[in-house]
Amino acid sequence: MEVVIVKDAKAGGELIAGAIADLLARKPDALLGVATGSTPLPIYDALIAKVRGGLDASRARICQLDEYVGLPAGHPESYRATVLRQVVEPLGLPAEQFMGPDGSAEDVQGACEAYDKALAEAGGVDLQILGIGTDGHIGFNEPCSSLASRTRIKTLIEQTRIDNARFFDNDIEQVPHHVITQGIGTILDARHLVLLATGEGKAEAVAQTVEGPVASLVPASALQLHPHATVVVDEAAASKLKLADYFRHAFDNKPSWQGI
Numbered sequence: 001m002e003v004v005i006v007k008d009a010k011a012g013g014e015l016i017a018g019a020i021a022d023l024l025a026r027k028p029d030a031l032l033g034v035a036t037g038s039t040p041l042p043i044y045d046a047l048i049a050k051v052r053g054g055l056d057a058s059r060a061r062i063c064q065l066d067e068y069v070g071l072p073a074g075h076p077e078s079y080r081a082t083v084l085r086q087v088v089e090p091l092g093l094p095a096e097q098f099m100g101p102d103g104s105a106e107d108v109q110g111a112c113e114a115y116d117k118a119l120a121e122a123g124g125v126d127l128q129i130l131g132i133g134t135d136g137h138i139g140f141n142e143p144c145s146s147l148a149s150r151t152r153i154k155t156l157i158e159q160t161r162i163d164n165a166r167f168f169d170n171d172i173e174q175v176p177h178h179v180i181t182q183g184i185g186t187i188l189d190a191r192h193l194v195l196l197a198t199g200e201g202k203a204e205a206v207a208q209t210v211e212g213p214v215a216s217l218v219p220a221s222a223l224q225l226h227p228h229a230t231v232v233v234d235e236a237a238a239s240k241l242k243l244a245d246y247f248r249h250a251f252d253n254k255p256s257w258q259g260i
């Protein structure tokens with residue numbers, strides 16, 4: 001696992017958007033897995049700026065990490081609507097280049113299995129952007145999710161519903177209890193995992209993810225099992241890392257051709 005400590009969220013967004021641009025130069029139709037929440041927004045801003053500045057992302061394909069269950073189709077806070085608004089439309093991509101699980105399906109289990117199959121048939125995710133929950137979750141894999149899990153329905157922990165109420169008029173009653181999420185095993189199938197965490201509120205989860213044991217209690221710690229996982233953190237989110245100086249030294253002395 002590589003840990004990169006950046007000055008602030010904007011620098012993190014630019015670093016990761018640069019890695020996406022490099023990927024698209026090598027593979028123009030790369031499948032890019034995107035996360036929701038506030039943290040990845042600087043990545044999307046930087047990527048959209050690159051496209052406006054001439055980067056060709058016209059063949060990029062985008063896929064969702066997770067979704068709420070039971071929101072009416074088209075609800076503005078469904079993750080489908082969110083990713084369309086924040087990523088797919090600003091990049092100018094057609095809907096056919098975007099895929100996600102169907103959170104309004106009657107057969108939820110069937111929708112989960114269909115999504116895992118669709119990801120595999122699409123050739124697998126090339127680069128998966130991840131955020132992290134305050135409890136260490138990735139996607140919506142709450143603590144004690146199986147590290148081998150596939151896309152499935154999960155029940156949210158109360159803290160996650162509290163954290164996400166800000167997207168629902170600060171009314172926790174509107175936050176669904178159930179979600180569909182790529183499983184941890186599904187996430188680990190991606191070729192490159194890039195987790196961005198910013199702010200002091202994520203410092204403890206980051207320390208446990210990077211320096212703690214691999215444990216389902218901290219779902220993001222599963223990144224330790226992946227051969228190409230990059231954790232990008234700002235100074236505040238890095239504040240509880242014991243090896244921060246080593247991570248800085250390693251990144252500062254990295255050959256420039258290597259990328260992240």
Ligand SMILES: N[C@@H]1[C@@H](O)[C@H](O)[C@@H](COP(=O)(O)O)O[C@@H]1O
Binds near residue numbers: 040160
């Ligand atoms: N399902 C999403 C996660 O993918 C995201 O990482 C997390 C943190 O969000 P934020 O970046 O807003 O803190 O929120 C939600 O739970």
